[in-house]
Amino acid sequence: GKSHRLSCDHKAEDPSEIKRIEQAGGFVLRNRVLGILAVSRSLGDHGMKDFVIGRPHLSEFNIKIASTEVEHAIFPFVILACDGVWDVLSDQEAVDIVREYICKNSTSNTNLNELSDTAAQMIVDEAMKRGSTDNISIIIGWF
Structure with missing residues (x-):
């Protein structure tokens, strides 16, 4: 069967994530939030909570079983x-x-x-x- 992506990667190199991080007062260095973390959204990473958020990307996909x-x-x-x-x-x-x-x-x-x-x-x-x-x-x- 064919794969269907249900989410998107939230990486610090993504232009929209860079903009969001910078607006929150942070920066991206070497494709990492504050030069440390490659992901820009996650659960945990409390020390970076002002810049690395837990808000997910939401999507819907209807599953049909033949x-x-x-x-x-x-x-x-x-x-x-x-x-x-x-x-x-x-x-x-x-x-x-x-x-x-x-x-x-x-x-x-x-x-x-x-x-x-x-x-x-x-x-x-x-x-x-x-x-x-x-x-x-x-x-x-x-x-």
């Missing part, structure tokens, strides 16, 4: 991951890893949570293999 997908136990899923994954894998590459693993290993009595854990670990392993040097967190959720 009858052939149900028959073949291919259900829609969402991958929530941090930039340690997305800096080295494309959306489609991550979706392909999950879908391929699930298709090869699912049966009528499969526990998707267990398969999801393994698929998530496969993405972590691939991100590390590709040289990610950032934190790597991932959750796969099913609809």
